[in-house]
Amino acid sequence: MNDFEPAIVAFFCNWCTYTAADLAGTSRLAYPPNVKIIRVMCSGMVDPKYVIKAFLGGADGVLVSGCNPGDCHYINGNYKARRRIKLLKEILPQFGFEPRRLRLTWIAASDGVLLAETVQELVVQLKELGPSEAKLKMVI
Amino acid sequence: MAKTAQIDVKDNDLLGALRDLFRAVLAQDAIQAILVPRRLPMKNGVMPTLITDPEQLDGADPLAPAFPINGAKVVSRLTRKASGGKVAAVMRPCEIRAFIELVKLNQGRTEDLVIIGVDCLGAYRNTDYTRWVGDDMDEATRKFVTGVLGGGGGAADGVDLAPACQVCEQPVPRGADIAVGLFGMDTDKRVLLEALTPAGEALSEGLRYKKADPPLPRRKEIDRLVAERTAARDTMFAETHEATDSLEKLTGYLANCVNCYNCRVACPVCYCRECVFVTDVFDHEPVQYLRWADQKGLIKMPTDTVFYHITRLAHMSTACVGCGQCSNACPNDIPVMELFRSIAHRTQLGFEYEAGRSLEEKPPLSEFREEEYPEVVGI
Ligand code: SF4
Numbered sequence: 378m379n380d381f382e383p384a385i386v387a388f389f390c391n392w393c394t395y396t397a398a399d400l401a402g403t404s405r406l407a408y409p410p411n412v413k414i415i416r417v418m419c420s421g422m423v424d425p426k427y428v429i430k431a432f433l434g435g436a437d438g439v440l441v442s443g444c445n446p447g448d449c450h451y452i453n454g455n456y457k458a459r460r461r462i463k464l465l466k467e468i469l470p471q472f473g474f475e476p477r478r479l480r481l482t483w484i485a486a487s488d489g490v491l492l493a494e495t496v497q498e499l500v501v502q503l504k505e506l507g508p509s510e511a512k513l514k515m516v517i
Numbered sequence: 518m519a520k521t522a523q524i525d526v527k528d529n530d531l532l533g534a535l536r537d538l539f540r541a542v543l544a545q546d547a548i549q550a551i552l553v554p555r556r557l558p559m560k561n562g563v564m565p566t567l568i569t570d571p572e573q574l575d576g577a578d579p580l581a582p583a584f585p586i587n588g589a590k591v592v593s594r595l596t597r598k599a600s601g602g603k604v605a606a607v608m609r610p611c612e613i614r615a616f617i618e619l620v621k622l623n624q625g626r627t628e629d630l631v632i633i634g635v636d637c638l639g640a641y642r643n644t645d646y647t648r649w650v651g652d653d654m655d656e657a658t659r660k661f662v663t664g665v666l667g668g669g670g671g672a673a674d675g676v677d678l679a680p681a682c683q684v685c686e687q688p689v690p691r692g693a694d695i696a697v698g699l700f701g702m703d704t705d706k707r708v709l710l711e712a713l714t715p716a717g718e719a720l721s722e723g724l725r726y727k728k729a730d731p732p733l734p735r736r737k738e739i740d741r742l743v744a745e746r747t748a749a750r751d752t753m754f755a756e757t758h759e760a761t762d763s764l765e766k767l768t769g770y771l772a773n774c775v776n777c778y779n780c781r782v783a784c785p786v787c788y789c790r791e792c793v794f795v796t797d798v799f800d801h802e803p804v805q806y807l808r809w810a811d812q813k814g815l816i817k818m819p820t821d822t823v824f825y826h827i828t829r830l831a832h833m834s835t836a837c838v839g840c841g842q843c844s845n846a847c848p849n850d851i852p853v854m855e856l857f858r859s860i861a862h863r864t865q866l867g868f869e870y871e872a873g874r875s876l877e878e879k880p881p882l883s884e885f886r887e888e889e890y891p892e893v894v895g896i
C-alpha cells in the first residue's frame with residue numbers, strides 16, 4: 378500500500394482557494410501532485426453530480442474549497458456548498474463511502490500555506506484509507 | 518358545524534356514501550370540478566378523472582386498490598396557475614405529501630384547491646390490480662375494503678398490497694383540508710368527516726353533516742396500524758441497507774437497470790422539468806466510451822447507471838414520500854422504492870426534515886444559515 382498515490386479531484390473557488398493554490402505555486406511551497414484542480418467560479422456551483430461523478434470515476438478523494446464564511450464573492454455560495462456537502466455526506470456513506478474522502482474547506486486567497494498543508498494532510502489520510510472501491514471494482 | 522362530523526352509510530354501501538359526499542362537494546357554488554379516481558368507461562381500470570358532471574361520480578372509486586400514478590403530478594398541473602375556478606381533489610396521503618413538496622418548489626398552488634383526504638387502505642401494484650380486478654369492479658372493491666377494514670389485511674386471491682403500502686406508516690391524510698376517516702369506524706354504518714383547515718371548515722359547513730366526535734376505537738386502531746407498519750418499515754430499511762452498503766453491492770442491486778428512467782418519470786417529487794440524464798450532457802462522444810472501456814477492460818452499456826441513481830437521490834431524497842410509484846414503473850422489478858425510501862429516510866433525519874410534513878418548513882436545499890453543520894467543514 379506504500380506506493381499508493383491517491384488521486385484527488387479538487388474544486389477550487391476562483392476568488393480564494395484557487396488563488397491560494399497559485400500563491401503556493403509562486404511562493405514555491407511544496408504540495409503533493411495528487412490533486413487535479415478544477416477551477417470553478419464559486420464553491421456554490423459545485424453540483425453534487427460533479428462530486429458523484431468524480432468518485433464513480435475513481436477519485437480517492439474530493440476536495441471542495443471556497444472562501445471563508447462572510448467572504449463569498451457571490452455573498453452566500455459557500456453556504457450553499459456546505460449544504461450540498463452535508464447532503465452528500467448523508468447519502469454516500471450509506472453506500473459504504475468513507476466520509477473522510479469528501480472534504481470541504483475554506484481557504485482564503487492569501488493562505489497559500491494553509492492550502493499546501495491541507496493537501497498534504499488529505500494525502501496522508503487518503504493513503505491510510507487506501508484506494509477507493511470504485512477504483513477497484515466495476516461500477517455500472 | 519364542529520370540526521368533526523359523521524357521514525351515515527346507508528345499506529352498507531360505503532362507496533355510495535363517499536360518492537354522495539363528492540356530489541355534495543361538487544354541488545357547492547365555490548367548487549368547479551372534482552378530481553377523483555374513477556372507473557374508466559371503456560375498460561376495467563381506475564384513473565384520476567376531473568369531473569364536472571355530478572352523474573359521472575357514480576363511477577368514483579377512491580377505495581379500489583388501484584394507484585396508477587401519484588396524483589400530486591396531476592394536481593400540480595391543475596394548479597400551477599389560477600384557472601378561474603376551484604377544484605376539489607380526492608387524494609391519498611402520500612399524494613398529498615408529494616403535492617406539499619411540489620408546492621414548496623413552486624410547482625403547484627394551494628389557493629384554488631381543496632384537498633379531500635381519505636384514510637388509505639393501500640393499493641396493489643399496477644400489474645397486479647389489472648390482473649386481479651375482473652369485470653365486477655363493485656365486488657372487487659368491496660372484497661378489498663372488507664378485508665382491510667375487517668382486520669384481514671389487504672391480500673386477496675393471492676395478491677397483496679404493493680411493497681410501499683405494506684411499509685407505509687402514514688395512512689391517515691394529515692395535510693388534507695377535509696379528511697374522511699375509515700379506520701376504527703363502523704364503516705357499514707358511518708364514517709368520520711374531519712375539517713383540518715379553515716378552507717376545510719368552510720367547505721364542510723356547507724355540507725351539513727351532523728356533528729360527531731371520533732369514536733374511541735379509532736385512535737387505538739390507527740396507533741396499532743402505525744406501529745405495525747413502522748416495524749415493517751424498519752425491517753425493510755435494515756434489509757435494504759444490508760443489500761446496498763457497498764458500491765459493489767449497490768451495483769449488484771441495480772444490475773438489471775436498463776436506464777429507461779421510468780422511475781424518475783413516475784416519481785412525483787423528481788422536480789426537474791428536463792432531467793440532465795436525457796440531455797446532450799450524456800450524449801458522450803463515441804471515442805469516450807472506448808476510452809472508458811480501455812480503463813477497465815469492459816464497461817456496461819448503457820453507461821452511467823449508478824451515476825444516475827445516486828444523482829437522482831441527491832435531488833429527491835429530501836423529498837421522497839415513499840409512494841412506491843418508482844417500483845411500480847420499473848420494467849425490471851428492481852426494488853427501487855426500498856432503496857430510495859431507505860436512503861431518503863436517513864437524509865431527511867440528517868436535515869431534521871420530513872417530506873410532506875408541512876408547507877412552512879423549507880426544503881433543506883433551498884435554505885441555509887450562516888452558522889451550521891460545522892462537522893462537514895475542515896480536514
Ligand atoms: S422515489 Fe419512489 S417512493 Fe419516493 S417519492 Fe419518488 S416515486 Fe415515490
Ligand code: SF4
Nearest residue numbers: 774775777778780847
Ligand atoms: S425504472 Fe428500473 S430499469 Fe428504468 S431506470 Fe429506473 S431502476 Fe432502471
